[in-house]
C-alpha cells in the first residue's frame with residue numbers, strides 16, 4: 001500500500017509517499033480502507049520527532065481517518081466488512097489501509113459523507129474529554145477558548161455553545177475573528193492587537209471565567225489563573241509557548257478553589273478512548289445530524305500533496321480542518 005514516511009523527522013519536506021506493508025488487524029481491531037485522513041497539530045510535532053508514538057502504536061503519522069471496513073478481527077462483532085466509519089487511530093492514518101480498535105470507530109453521523117466524517121474524531125474526542133468530562137462545563141457558564149480558529153478551537157466553540165455556555169475565543173487576526181464568530185463564539189479577542197486577559201476581564205467583570213481551554217501555555221498560564229473565578233477550571237491540552245514557570249504564585253488555586261488539569265488523548269488507555277467514543281455517539285452524533293454541530297473543512301489535499309498539507313498547517317493560515325484524500 002501507499003503510506004507516508006517521515007524518516008528521521010524534520011520540516012514538511014521530509015514527508016514522502018512510499019510503499020509499505022498493509023497492517024494486520026488484531027482480535028479487537030478493524031482494518032480500514034482509508035478514504036480521508038485528518039491532518040492535526042500533533043502530526044506536526046510527531047513529524048519533527050518531538051512526539052513519539054506510544055508503545056505498540058504505528059510509527060506512521062495520522063490520528064483519524066474515514067473509510068470502509070476491509071477486515072475485522074476475530075473478536076469484533078459490531079462492524080462488518082464494507083461498513084462506512086470514521087475512527088480515532090493510535091497512528092497510521094496517513095496510509096491506504098489503517099488499523100483501529102473497533103471500539104474507537106463510529107458510524108457516519110446522519111447526513112455526513114466520508115469527507116466530512118473524517119474531520120470529526122481527533123478534534124471532537126479531544127474537546128469532549130477535556131471540556132465536558134474533565135472541566136465539567138455546564139450550561140450558563142462562561143468558557144474562554146484559546147486558538148479559536150484552529151481545529152480544536154472551532155470544535156470547542158461549537159460544543160460549548162451546544163452546552164449552553166457563553167464563549168469567549170482568542171484568535172490571531174481579523175479573518176480568524178470572523179470565522180470564530182461564524183461558528184458561534186459570543187466574544188472574540190484578537191490576541192495580537194489586544195491583551196486577551198484585559199479584554200476577557202472587561203467581559204466577565206469580577207465574576208471571572210468558569211472554564212479555560214488552553215494550548216498556548218507560557219505567559220498565558222499566569223493570565224489564565226488570574227481570570228478564573230471561584231471554582232474555575234483550567235484545562236491544558238498543549239504548551240506551545242512553554243510549560244515551565246518561575247516565581248509562580250499558586251495562592252489563587254487555594255483561595256478561589258481552582259482546578260488545574262489537562263490531558264493528552266493519544267496516550268490514554270484504549271478503554272478510555274472507547275468511553276469517549278460512546279460519549280460522542282450518545283451526545284454529539286445527534287447534534288451533527290441535526291446541524292447544531294458542523295465541521296469546517298478548509299482544504300482537502302491529494303495524498304501526494306502531503307508536504308503542502310503540512311506546510312499549510314504550520315503556516316497557521318487555515319480556518320478549521322485540513323484533510324488528505326486517499327481514494
Ligand SMILES: NC(=O)c1ccc[n+]([C@@H]2O[C@H](COP(=O)([O-])OP(=O)(O)OC[C@H]3O[C@@H](n4cnc5c(N)ncnc54)[C@H](OP(=O)(O)O)[C@@H]3O)[C@@H](O)[C@H]2O)c1
Pocket residue numbers: 040041042045122126146147148149150151152153170171172173176191215216236237238239240241263264265266313316320
Ligand atoms: N492534548 C491533546 O489531547 C491534544 C489533542 C489534539 C491537539 N492538541 C494540541 O492542541 C493544539 C491545537 O491543535 P489543532 O489541531 O487545533 O492545531 P491548529 O489547527 O494548528 O491550531 C493551533 C491554534 O493555536 C493557536 N496559537 C498558536 N500559537 C499561539 C499563540 N502564541 N497565542 C495564541 N494562540 C496561538 C493558533 O491560533 P492563531 O493562528 O490565531 O495564532 C491556532 O488556532 C496543538 O498544540 C496540538 O498539539 C492536543
